[in-house]
Amino acid sequence: MEMLMEIFVITFCFFRYHHVNAVPCTHHYNCSEVCTPNENLVSKTQFESFLSTTFTGSRASYNTLVPPRADLSVVHVNMSFDLLQVIDFNEVAGTLEIVGFLTLLWNDELIDDSFDEVDHGSLTKFLIPETYVWKPPVSVFNSVKAIIPIADSTYHVRVQMGYTTCIKNDSNEGTITKTLIKEVPLVTWKPGINSKSACFIDVTHFPFDSQECVVRFISFGHPSTEVKFNALEPEVNLTDYQENMEWTLDSTAITVEEIDGSSFILVKLKFTRRPLYFVVNLVTPILILAVISTLVFLLPGNSGERIGYSVTAFLTFAVYLTMISDNLPKTSDPMSTLCYFLMCMVAISAGTAFVTIFTLRVFHKDEKKMVPNWLSNLIGCLNCRICSEDEFEDPEYPANFELQKRGKIDTRSIVTTDSDEEHNRKWGVDWKLVASTLDMLFFLVFIGLNAIVCVVFLVPLLEQMNT
Structure with missing residues (x-):
């Protein structure tokens, strides 16, 4: 009889372990004890009974105002972030608007207080509205709108109960014991966010600049002794990220920080501007206008069109700057190097007009007046x-x-x-020779000035792009 019992137990253990995903218990690894995670087998009536007993009934055991700890100890919240899209990056206002969703996980020790396997079946996981359970009041701390918790009554949370059935064979007594081991329920919450947060913008190297913005999340109203954040992943998940047409996302990071007794989780995003549009539509036309403006010195002094040419070139600069002003960063601290470059090019164009008037005056000087x-x-x-x-x-x-x-x-x-x-x-x-000589001299001078301005301002910008 004992021999038959042992054969039965061995056969049962083998079948459970190899065909029903049974796992050995952590404290024993033999066929005398095999633990199997419960499958989610529950009827509609049993699930309704559990919801009523725990959440919705008049005598429900769960209270959303009470932190999910039996002894009110610290709640560790693990968080990750999925970025979907960068909606707007405003350099003037210093704001970054993004769309994504958070993944927050924490253990809730109070959800299964009223759970009974007989009445509620083998309930291991379920989805319920977020209003039924306690949640950490997560807010964007550096929001430019308002510091309000992320919440929506349409959101749901997923709860995993974590029950394991252990079957133990007592060879001495010839009995098989079935034990239900309860683990702490795990709550998973994935709220979506549309965040508009403050970000310091440094446009010194525009349009070859890189920016780093940080979105700070805090469990507002809870010190780190009550709610503490942990990073679930070291970087932002970019699986569903849609590339921005103006900015390239270079790197991301998720870190944890504690300031003034509060736990923060920081989502760092580093962007690099795509400069081609600004080079083609802003820098290149300015360089062409600068060369055209300088060519006025090659016109003959008696052509009669030199003043009109130089003034027209200067006005073209002014009109073009008006057209592209919307594309320039409107910040004073710091001011873009490109703005200084444009100011210098306009000043050189104005200087070209003044010098042209001077050389024409020399050209038409009275011949009776001798050259010194x-x-x-x-x-x-x-x-x-x-x-x-x-x-x-x-x-x-x-x-x-x-x-x-x-x-x-x-x-x-x-x-x-x-x-x-x-x-x-x-x-x-004679005075005509003096004027023509000065024209050639000033042509070389202004060509040199344009080259110097380009080297001083544009070369550092190009080096910044390479770095």
């Missing part, structure tokens, strides 16, 4: 006339020009002694 000696030497040097071996001879006033007077007075030579006039005749320098 120092300026004549300078212009002659710049035009390589002083360095030439042969002196320049003005066809109208040849060298050693002598005026012969015939009359009662003896013939004599009259030689011009004015030094400025002598230099002008000697090097062939």
